[in-house]
Amino acid sequence: MASFASAGLRLAGRGVVFGYTLLILAPFVWIALSSFKSQIQILTNAMVFEPVLDNYIELLFSKSASFHRNIANSLVVAAASTVLALAIAASAAFTLVRLPLPNWLRAAVFSWALLFHMLPTITFVGPWYVMLNSVGLSNGYVGLVLANVTHHLPMALWIVAAFMRDIPEEILDAARIDGCDERSSFMRIVLPLVMPGLAAAGALVFLFSWNDFIVALNLTAAATRTAPVAIATFAQEHDVKYGEMAAGAMLTTLPALLLLLLGQRLIVRGLLSGAVK
Amino acid sequence: MVMVGYEGVRKRFGSVEVLKGIDLAVQSGEFVALVGPSGCGKSTLLRLTAGLDAVSDGRVTIDGRIANDLPPQERDIAMVFQSYALYPHMTVGNNMGFALKMRKQPAADIAQRVQAAALTLGLDGLLDRLPKELSGGQRQRVAMGRAIVRAPKVFLFDEPLSNLDAKLRVHTRIEVRELHDRLGATSIYVTHDQVEAMTLADRIVVMHDGVIQQAGPPLALYDRPDNLFVAGFIGSPPMNLLDGRIEGQDGNSLRVALDIGGHLVAAASGGPAPAGTNAVVAGVRAEDLRLDNESTALQCRVRAIEQLGHESHVHALMGSTTRICVTTRERTGLRPGDAIGLSVAPERVHLFDRASGRRL
Amino acid sequence: MGRACAAMTVLRRNNLLWRWLSLAPLLALLIVFTVVPVAGLVWMSFHDRQWQSGIGVWRFVGLDHWREFTSNLYYWPGLRNTVVFAVCAVSLQMLLGFFMALSVSRAQGWLRGLLTTVFLLPVVVPPIVIGAMWKLLLGTEFGGVNAALALLGVPAIDWLGNPALALPSIILVDVWHWTPFVFILLLAGIEGLPQDALEAARLDTLSAWQSLRHIMLPLMAPTIAITLVFRIILTFKVFDEVYLLTSGGPGTATEVVSFSIQRTFFGRDDVGLGSVMSVFTLFVVALLAVLAIAASRRRRSD
Numbered sequence: 001m002a003s004f005a006s007a008g009l010r011l012a013g014r015g016v017v018f019g020y021t022l023l024i025l026a027p028f029v030w031i032a033l034s035s036f037k038s039q040i041q042i043l044t045n046a047m048v049f050e051p052v053l054d055n056y057i058e059l060l061f062s063k064s065a066s067f068h069r070n071i072a073n074s075l076v077v078a079a080a081s082t083v084l085a086l087a088i089a090a091s092a093a094f095t096l097v098r099l100p101l102p103n104w105l106r107a108a109v110f111s112w113a114l115l116f117h118m119l120p121t122i123t124f125v126g127p128w129y130v131m132l133n134s135v136g137l138s139n140g141y142v143g144l145v146l147a148n149v150t151h152h153l154p155m156a157l158w159i160v161a162a163f164m165r166d167i168p169e170e171i172l173d174a175a176r177i178d179g180c181d182e183r184s185s186f187m188r189i190v191l192p193l194v195m196p197g198l199a200a201a202g203a204l205v206f207l208f209s210w211n212d213f214i215v216a217l218n219l220t221a222a223a224t225r226t227a228p229v230a231i232a233t234f235a236q237e238h239d240v241k242y243g244e245m246a247a248g249a250m251l252t253t254l255p256a257l258l259l260l261l262l263g264q265r266l267i268v269r270g271l272l273s274g275a276v277k
Numbered sequence: 278m279v280m281v282g283y284e285g286v287r288k289r290f291g292s293v294e295v296l297k298g299i300d301l302a303v304q305s306g307e308f309v310a311l312v313g314p315s316g317c318g319k320s321t322l323l324r325l326t327a328g329l330d331a332v333s334d335g336r337v338t339i340d341g342r343i344a345n346d347l348p349p350q351e352r353d354i355a356m357v358f359q360s361y362a363l364y365p366h367m368t369v370g371n372n373m374g375f376a377l378k379m380r381k382q383p384a385a386d387i388a389q390r391v392q393a394a395a396l397t398l399g400l401d402g403l404l405d406r407l408p409k410e411l412s413g414g415q416r417q418r419v420a421m422g423r424a425i426v427r428a429p430k431v432f433l434f435d436e437p438l439s440n441l442d443a444k445l446r447v448h449t450r451i452e453v454r455e456l457h458d459r460l461g462a463t464s465i466y467v468t469h470d471q472v473e474a475m476t477l478a479d480r481i482v483v484m485h486d487g488v489i490q491q492a493g494p495p496l497a498l499y500d501r502p503d504n505l506f507v508a509g510f511i512g513s514p515p516m517n518l519l520d521g522r523i524e525g526q527d528g529n530s531l532r533v534a535l536d537i538g539g540h541l542v543a544a545a546s547g548g549p550a551p552a553g554t555n556a557v558v559a560g561v562r563a564e565d566l567r568l569d570n571e572s573t574a575l576q577c578r579v580r581a582i583e584q585l586g587h588e589s590h591v592h593a594l595m596g597s598t599t600r601i602c603v604t605t606r607e608r609t610g611l612r613p614g615d616a617i618g619l620s621v622a623p624e625r626v627h628l629f630d631r632a633s634g635r636r637l
Numbered sequence: 638m639g640r641a642c643a644a645m646t647v648l649r650r651n652n653l654l655w656r657w658l659s660l661a662p663l664l665a666l667l668i669v670f671t672v673v674p675v676a677g678l679v680w681m682s683f684h685d686r687q688w689q690s691g692i693g694v695w696r697f698v699g700l701d702h703w704r705e706f707t708s709n710l711y712y713w714p715g716l717r718n719t720v721v722f723a724v725c726a727v728s729l730q731m732l733l734g735f736f737m738a739l740s741v742s743r744a745q746g747w748l749r750g751l752l753t754t755v756f757l758l759p760v761v762v763p764p765i766v767i768g769a770m771w772k773l774l775l776g777t778e779f780g781g782v783n784a785a786l787a788l789l790g791v792p793a794i795d796w797l798g799n800p801a802l803a804l805p806s807i808i809l810v811d812v813w814h815w816t817p818f819v820f821i822l823l824l825a826g827i828e829g830l831p832q833d834a835l836e837a838a839r840l841d842t843l844s845a846w847q848s849l850r851h852i853m854l855p856l857m858a859p860t861i862a863i864t865l866v867f868r869i870i871l872t873f874k875v876f877d878e879v880y881l882l883t884s885g886g887p888g889t890a891t892e893v894v895s896f897s898i899q900r901t902f903f904g905r906d907d908v909g910l911g912s913v914m915s916v917f918t919l920f921v922v923a924l925l926a927v928l929a930i931a932a933s934r935r936r937r938s939d
Contacts, residue, residue: 013740020737021755024817027770028758030781034773045779088666091659099656109663111930116671118870118926122895123915126902127674130681150670153663170362173329174423176349177356179379181648183655192366211763213877214895218903228765228877235772235881242773249766256761264754267761271818272825348648 035246042242055247066222067248070230074252077141077216077226078209081148085205086198088149089156094186097164098172110161113154121151125218132219139221147219148209155208155270156201162273163197164190200270203263210255227252280305280463281326281431285335288321295321297487298335303431303465308457310478311467312510317484319467323433326465328352340430355424356433360440361416363408363423370395370404373422394422397456414445425456432457434466438473450477471511475499483507501627505634508560508627514590514602516560520631523555530623533559537596539575543626546637557637560627563590563604566619574618577601579611593617675919681912702909711885711900712914715892718804722893723872726811731865733812734819739849742827756817764814768881771810775882797883800890807891810878819864826860827853859933866929873922894918 034042036051059067096106125147132143167190175185191198213228220229231252234245259267281303288296296318303309311319324330325337328349337344344352355376363372371378373394374387395401398418408416417437424432437453438446454477457464468474474481475495483490483498483506490510491503502508508516521535526545533541541559577593580600591603591611603619611617628637682702684695706712741752759767774781775796783793796806830853838852854861876895879885885892885900898918902911 010740013736016733017737017741017752020733020816021752023813024755024758026781027767027774027813031766031770031773042773043779045781045784047784088662092663095656095659101656109667112667112671114930115923115926116667118867119919119922120874120895120898122876122898122902123678123919124671124674126898126908126911126915127677127681128670129903130677130908131674146666146670150666153666157663168360168362170358170360171364173327173349174356174358174362174364176329177327177352177354178376178423179350181350181655182652183658184379186655186659189364207761211761211765213763213765213880214899218899228763231765231769232881235769245769246773249763249769253762253766256758256763260754260757260761264750264757267757268753268821271760271821350648 031246031249034242035250037243037246039241039243042246055243056251059244059247059251067227067230067251069223070225070227071251073141073220073224074210074226074228077144077148077224078206078255080141080145081152081209082202082206084145085149085152085156086160086202089153089160089201090191090194090198091186093157093161093164094190095182097161098167098190099182110157113157117154121214124151125215128215129218138219139224141224144216144219144224144226147215148212151212151215152205152208156205159201159204159270159273160194160197163194167193196266196269199263200266200273203259203266204270207256207259207267210252278305279303279338280307280340281465282338283322283335284338286322286325286332286337287334288318288325288330289333294333295487296325296333299489301482301489301492303463305463306461308454308464308466308477308479310474310481311465311484312469312471312474312481313484313490314510315469316486318487319469319484320435322484323356323435323465323467326431327354327356327433353429354431354433355427355429356435357420357424357437359436361408361420361437363416363419365408368405368407369400369411369419369422372408372419373404373426376423376427390426390428391422394425397425398422413441414449417441417449421453421456425460428460430463432462432464434464434468436468437466439468439470446473453477472513475511481511483510485510501636502560503636505558505560505629508629512562514563514604516562516627517566517601519559519561519595519599521557521559523557523628531628533557533626533628535559535575537599539595540573541575541621541626542623543628544623546628556631558629558631558634560629561621561625563602565621565625566601566603567621568603568605568609569618569620571618571620574620575601577617577619579613579615579617581613582609582611584608591617593619678912678915678919681908682916683909685909698909702913705910706913706917709910709914711889711892711897712894712917714889715885715894715897718889718892719873719875719894722804722808722811722875723869726808726815726872727865727868729808729812730816730819730868731823731861733816735823735861737816737820738824738827742824753821756820758817759814760818764877765881767810767814768878771813771878772882775806798887800887803883803887803890807879807882810882811872811875814878815868819868822864823857823860826857826864830856863933866933870922870926870929873918 035055036053037049038052038054041049059065092109095101096109128143128147129138132138132147137143171189171193172185175189180188210226211228212226213232216226216229217232220226225233227248231245231248234241234248279302283299283301286296286299287294299318299322301309311322313319321330325332326339326344328344328347328351332345339347339352339354364375367375370391374391377387377390391404392401395404398421400415400418400422403411403415403419408419411419417440420437434453438449441449450473453466456462466474466477478495480492481495481498482492485506491498491507498507498511502511502516505518509518519535519537519541521533521541524532524534524540526532529545531543531545533543535541541561543559575595577595579591579593581592583590583592588604588606589609591605591609593601593603595601601619629635630637683697683699685698685701686693686695688694741749775783777783777793777795777798780796782796786792786794794802796802834856835848835852838848841848873894875893876899879891879893879896880899883891885896894914898911898914901907901914
């Protein structure tokens with residue numbers, strides 16, 4: 001196995017990697033601890049403390065609590081965005097990648113998707129708001145879901161398209177000979193074969209929709225506010241409620257943690273095929 | 278009755294013409310093999326027959342109907358692919374029954390036909406397995422089963438045995454022919470292996486450069502190749518080809534002076550020699566050459582001897598560059614470096630016009 | 638013969654229907670939500686919106702907003718900051734990421750799996766949570782970092798309030814955030830290199846540094862270049878952490894382009910000026926992106 005640094009350098013490198021691992025985990029540990037501290041304990045940086053559940057109770061169960069609603073909103077929006085994005089991306093990817101189409105169409109769609117992915121999101125959120133406002137959809141689920149779907153469609157498209165390309169042409173030929181029209185080929189042959197791709201794309205779309213802040217910040221009102229936006233409001237207040245902010249952050253991170261523990265390979269596959277491009 | 282007809286079929290990909298005018302009639306119940314080197318157009322012709330690609334010019338007819346505009350779904354043909362093209366997510370049973378399901382046949386009917394085909398092919402214990410759980414040979418049978426279940430008008434085979442190991446290939450090719458006979462099917466079989474073609478086909482169609490070189494029963498092609506290409510393609514080891522000139526005619530014999538030195542006597546075919554040329558290529562099969570000590574024999578030097586057990590291949594050199602191969606059933610005591618003489622009976626000499634390649 | 642014609646047409650019609658059905662939603666979304674907004678931005682940059690009894694009224698104002706834009710106090714420092722941010726953050730990410738990838742390449746086993754899981758954490762966690770974490774850590778009075786430094790006797794540092802330190806702090810947060818991702822990408826790149834060429838290099842060269850410089854780096858160059866360029870362009874999207882940590886302050890020390898647009902468009906409801914900023918930013922980034930894409934396409938076809 002080839003090595004490109006001397007043994008000493010490699011050891012130093014591994015030391016750095018080990019150190020970086022700690023560096024990554026430390027902030028998480030810190031915020032996890034903070035979520036179980038009272039406000040006073042946080043402000044005095046108490047290292048030894050008795051953990052309290054006050055923050056979580058306040059967030060979720062108190063009379064003025066609304067965070068559970070924020071979580072529910074996040075769930076609804078992320079789930080709807082994922083389903084819609086997958087449906088659109090899967091059928092479009094099949095047609096674009098495996099059916100005879102004018103070349104310019106294919107190139108135009110993929111190039112535009114790539115370009116759009118690289119442009120700053122905020123520049124689109126502005127006109128989205130104005131557009132949705134003029135039809136009365138600016139603070140509801142529909143607008144946010146459509147915006148999310150558009151935002152993550154390029155990534156979903158690439159991931160699924162990559163899996164579509166891997167299907168051997170002969171299988172599609174056999175399907176035609178067996179009597180499939182294009183829709184049947186898609187539903188009966190192609191879709192079952194790209195399930196892993198759909199899973200990877202779905203996981204990432206869900207994750208990024210759930211994590212989204214900049215779009216939800218501007219396209220939601222109090223009733224439809226998602227969890228990330230709620231966290232930011234904790235931090236903006238005059239009297240920053242650090243404990244609740246930390247607790248809210250922990251709860252909002254749950255999907256990411258779950259996905260990481262259960263579907264790590266999915267994520268890596270999706271990121272590698274969809275993100276470098 | 279003609280089941281598949283090709284009339285003036287041409288196919289272009291961009292500016293490259295891959296098929297340059299194919300005329301062929303495949304009779305009902307016939308087993309036709311399309312053979313040729315890579316790039317000769319045989320697979321393209323098969324794909325045009327299936328409807329997977331469109332004809333550029335000319336007509337393809339299936340069972341009397343013009344098929345040019347018919348999509349594959351409508352053509353009542355079945356195809357066995359080189360890599361089998363089984364649906365990975367479906368069981369063997371579902372793979373085989375899929376086409377019937379798409380045609381909305383009743384489930385009981387499908388199950389019965391699948392079962393019958395599975396029995397024929399020895400697959401009946403495997404109907405619930407997935408393709409990835411099967412061996413290469415088993416997968417090949419499933420591919421065949423998928424075609425059989427359809428009971429189509431025409432079977433198309435695209436090098437179906439080339440992914441099998443040698444022993445399995447010999448065994449399976451016999452089964453392919455048996456199935457064809459039993460079903461009374463019409464089959465078009467593409468292969469680059471001339472042994473497969475020779476052993477399987479009622480008729481062989483040799484293709485080269487997008488054109489049919491010769492079509493006919495295997496032994497006809499073997500005994501009387503129409504041109505140089507077929508002569509060199511059919512038969513293993515390949516026919517020995519020597520440049521020469523016709524010196525004169527003597528009753529029924531033509532005297533050919535070989536460029537490399539020496540003479541051959543060939544039997545005249547009965548037709549007149551083409552006017553104006555006497556430059557020819559003389560072809561002699563390895564098994565028709567005899568060791569001869571007469572002074573009239575061709576003088577060569579042995580390069581190598583290959584002993585295969587049932588026969589020996591003697592590779593010799595005439596002059597300094599012309600290679601000759603002789604096969605004999607005897608175990609010879611010859612060794613590299615020995616000088617030998619070769620002769621051949623006049624009727625066993627094939628003469629081809631050097632410029633056009635055609636048989637004289 | 639007639640029945641065959643009818644059957645053929647049904648198939649062709651079904652296929653046509655499918656093609657439309659499968660592409661229409663995608664194209665509709667793309668046009669309505671990406672093309673129309675850009676056109677809208679351009680239009681809005683020449684108009685002003687006023688609210689009259691709850692309804693927005695648009696008035697053509699020509700180049701007023703554009704003139705305002707050139708002398709805007711926030712955008713230009715924001716642009717400078719964003720560029721500095723992009724260059725510094727990405728360089729650090731690439732160097733660190735590459736160094737770590739080199740040391741770990743071809744390590745196997747459970748350690749590898751654990752490593753990947755941990756290194757994916759910053760990528761999958763909501764960026765706003767990253768902002769919240771670092772807000773807790775970089776707080777001047779009770780932040781974790783200052784607490785740790787206090788143990789070493791170092792006095793408390795005002796990471797986010799000191800104009801000189803604010804941008805570097807944000808840059809470090811971004812480096813913390815994205816280095817693991819760069820690490821994963823480069824690791825995949827290194828492990829995708831042809832093994833036999835690398836083995837030959839070991840025999841042909843005198844030192845590890847030589848084989849690194851002459852064999853591996855040239856082989857990795859396309860991957861590195863693409864990762865570098867795309868990461869720089871994607872840095873223009875930075876928003877969440879800045880929003881939570883500093884809101885662009887103190888002053889304009891950590892103002893970034895995305896934040897300027899947010900504040901102008903939504904904070905001050907100045908849709909006209911916000912649109913000008915957006916159009917300009919889109920133009921700049923799009924130009925960079927198109928150049929990058931073209932260069933990567935050309936290189937890929939080499």
